[in-house]
Amino acid sequence: MNSLEKHANNIRKNIVKMVANAKSGHPGGSLSATEILSVLYFEEMKIDESNVDSCDRDRFVLSKGHASPCLYATLAERGLLHDDLMTFRKLNSNLQGHPNMRSVAGVDMSTGSLGQGISAAVGMAIANKVDHNDHRIYALLGDGECEEGQVWEAAMCAAHYKLDNLCAIVDFNGLQIDGEIQDVMNPCPIDQKFAAFGWNVIVIDGHDYDQIRAAFAKARACKGQPTMILAKTIKGKGVSFMENNAGWHGVAPNEEQLAQALKELEAND
Amino acid sequence: MAKATREAYGEELQKLVQENDKIVVLDADLSGSTKTAMAKKVAPERFFNIGIAEGNMIGVAAGIASSGHPVFASSFAMFATGRCWEQIRNSIVYPGMNVKICGSHGGISVGEDGVSHQATEDMAIMRSIPEMRVFCPCDEWETKAIIRHVANDDKPCYVRLGRSAVENFFDENTKFEIGKVQVLNRGQKVAIFATGLMVQECMKAVSTLKAQGMEPTVVDVSCIKPLDEEGVVEILKQHDFVITAEEHNIIGGLGSAICEVACKLHPIKIRRIGIQDEFAQSGSYKELLKAYKLSDEAIVEAVKEYYQSL
């Protein structure tokens, strides 16, 4: 295991611990996004302790706000968040069930209502153009989230204003709450739709670090268009009994299941 | 036995779709939580999951209703009312569509999900639409009676349902006069108008207060709009002090509705218990009720304050 893989594995352990401790929260969509957030916060984004409290830096919007455990655990692993992760979802904690930018410095947008974060990310990218800075804006969406009409209004807007400083990632894990996205309300082909809306589209394996890195590099090199990275992922990745199971979207593991999950993750160390 | 009103909704809707083969049920990727999955189970051909697209769900509901089908459309109260308020106003209520918007997880008792999922303005925004009817039942039996009642008329309405289990105050045989306020406990001096989950907290408060020689009247208001003005005024006239209790912002919901009636017909001092115009937070629902002064203790305190002021 190299150091980034170690970080990602620690993030996964914290995700299951936080959700188990809170007895609520969303493990599936947090585990599917772990490699993506690890690369973003450890390599891609220009963010550190000196600028975390400012908007004068690269920013990230977790449009699928229910994956907050992944965001909090990543910020903590990167040394940008010092709250006790085990206060997640508890009364008077800064670590709200869905990200609250007013209580955590590293959270760049308050989210939780699906479809809205991507619009805010478009706004941030527009502001960066107005300010003539070269900060980049990243946003992570769920594939189910792409069923919201607002996502496509945002997509149209980003292409219209040629927001090449914006990079959206879709966590393409194939599941939403009521089942498989194809059965509930098929948003596919997501890649072709974004391409038709005028985006630069890159399809990758969302658990492959090199592919994630390469996609971000291509996005940076692309001029005159926003980039969408369609990251094929496995919901619940890393915990065998959670993988590819819609039932683990928003359910906390019990003590026994937590022990099993940690055992599997610790075996990677 | 305690049961969540969303559960009661699922059970009654399941019966209704079997009795009436015109009814169509819509959901937006939350059918397990809103309990519309129970209707899907028995009438899959008349259940449509619209996906995570609440605005579209409301527009689709309008189209189905305009073709002669009653529609039940559900999501969390936050998204079913907040995400698509303007679609509800212009495509459902203005054209008078036979659509019942049933929002589960109303109020802060949603708990750990936090502010983005805690609908504390839903009754206000639904109530402000002309002709819209707004219901907020307090237990299993009242929920079932209201759901059956609205299924049998052809007008739009909003029904607010809760996530957590609540005690029963009625039983299977209770005869409901839908739209009328119901006195659950007859006391003196202080009257409490309560809705939804707060009815349970008020009834708990009554037992504490009784032991200390104070007994307020508790009135269950399950129909916030149109409000039973006559019934409300009668209660106002019989009491010296009034409290309203709702799991909702004090602006625009039950408290406002009672104040409006009092202003017009019988001015009296009213204390509004509810979310005091602030955002709540994540936490267990019992902790949240305490923290935001919505628990039985807060009601006991409010009644005592009145007695101490005498």
Ligand SMILES: Cc1ncc(C[n+]2csc(CCOP(=O)(O)OP(=O)(O)O)c2C)c(N)n1
């Ligand atoms: C507007 C809105 N509607 C409904 C919900 C409830 N909800 C939370 S997560 C979710 C499913 C999300 O699926 P997806 O976007 O695929 O996320 P992932 O699989 O990555 O967890 C739903 C319907 C919400 N948070 N916001």
Ligand SMILES: [Mg+2]
């Ligand atoms: Mg998904």
